[in-house]
Amino acid sequence: MGEKKHKKVVVIGTSAGGLNALIKLISQLQDNFEAPILVVQHISADATGNVLLDSMNKKSNLKCSHAVNGTKLESGHLYLAPSDHHLMIDENEHILITKGAQENRSRPAIDPLFRSAAVVFRNDVIGILLTGYLDDGTAGMVAIKRCGGVCIVQDPQDAEYPDMPKNALNQAKIDYCLPIAEMGGLLYQLISMKSGPLKAVPNDIMIEAKIAKRVLSDLPSVNALGEQVPFNCPGCGGVLWKVDKGSSMRYRCHTGHAYTSATLVAEQTMKIEETMWTALRMFEERKNLLTTIAKEQSGSAAKSALERASLSQVHIDRIKAILLSNDKGTTG
Numbered sequence: 001m002g003e004k005k006h007k008k009v010v011v012i013g014t015s016a017g018g019l020n021a022l023i024k025l026i027s028q029l030q031d032n033f034e035a036p037i038l039v040v041q042h043i044s045a046d047a048t049g050n051v052l053l054d055s056m057n058k059k060s061n062l063k064c065s066h067a068v069n070g071t072k073l074e075s076g077h078l079y080l081a082p083s084d085h086h087l088m089i090d091e092n093e094h095i096l097i098t099k100g101a102q103e104n105r106s107r108p109a110i111d112p113l114f115r116s117a118a119v120v121f122r123n124d125v126i127g128i129l130l131t132g133y134l135d136d137g138t139a140g141m142v143a144i145k146r147c148g149g150v151c152i153v154q155d156p157q158d159a160e161y162p163d164m165p166k167n168a169l170n171q172a173k174i175d176y177c178l179p180i181a182e183m184g185g186l187l188y189q190l191i192s193m194k195s196g197p198l199k200a201v202p203n204d205i206m207i208e209a210k211i212a213k214r215v216l217s218d219l220p221s222v223n224a225l226g227e228q229v230p231f232n233c234p235g236c237g238g239v240l241w242k243v244d245k246g247s248s249m250r251y252r253c254h255t256g257h258a259y260t261s262a263t264l265v266a267e268q269t270m271k272i273e274e275t276m277w278t279a280l281r282m283f284e285e286r287k288n289l290l291t292t293i294a295k296e297q298s299g300s301a302a303k304s305a306l307e308r309a310s311l312s313q314v315h316i317d318r319i320k321a322i323l324l325s326n327d328k329g330t331t332g
Helices: 017-026 051-059 112-122 138-146 163-171 178-190 202-214 219-223 261-296 299-324
Strands: 009-014 037-041 061-065 075-082 086-089 095-099 125-129 150-154 176-178 227-233 239-243 250-252 256-258
Touching: 009 017, 009 112, 017 037, 017 051, 017 178, 017 256, 037 086, 037 112, 051 075, 061 138, 086 112, 086 202, 095 138, 112 125, 112 138, 112 202, 125 138, 125 163, 138 150, 138 163, 138 256, 150 163, 176 178, 202 219, 219 261, 227 250, 250 261, 256 261, 261 299
Parallel strands: 009 037, 009 125, 037 075, 061 075, 125 150, 150 176
Antiparallel strands: 086 095, 227 239, 239 250, 250 256
């Protein structure tokens, strides 16, 4: 990679409560802001993100737009991740949009953006993590820090949903923790400062960045990140590897799905619930069929059908009790 075209790059990740948080942050910046800004906001696959984008354009002096694959990064511009696609930066400092595997149950996900920015910009990347559920972005913050960049999180007491900032504070070496109202001034200070010593990109971060970009999806690459564990990927059913690097447990399959321990539990819980609802429907259908058969027959055949219908009702009651226990993973 040749000489950098930008002194710095700012990457921002947020989830629940992100609309208000992003508007409050970028309204502090002027159109001459000397760095490109890339944003991942968790949104559903069928959403457009237009509401957020329109609100930012009304409240901000920056040029805000949906990120388009191959676009050259420009200072004073904000690029919002499109729905159902990951947003990353390629080695030529252009936008890379992919339909890769979900990470932390999300696409777009925060970690792929943060990781790619860390690989390309190293000590010239500024990562910001705002309000949201669970812990997407924490591993990305660790990658930014290990590559020499600066990490900023919203003060959890200032966040509408404090999980993401709290998890990052617990798992990563964060440089600044402050309310959004103070972030604009800090950003202007940071982009005017001389960068620290250049660090080499650790091999495991490079491998994960390449997997997210769909450059790698082979077993030796994932084997280099950690050891296989006796769990299956909820996304594709493949084997999972435990990623050894970093202070928190993470898991990845060779096709690209990635999970923190919290999102893996949440995804497993959701899959279990889906399975339980399917089982409930099948047992109820079985009971109804056996009851119908009992009405159409007599003697021992009718008695046998009623007994099996009664047993189906036992299973129905058990499944309903499990579903009503409300042991659900929380989504961001």
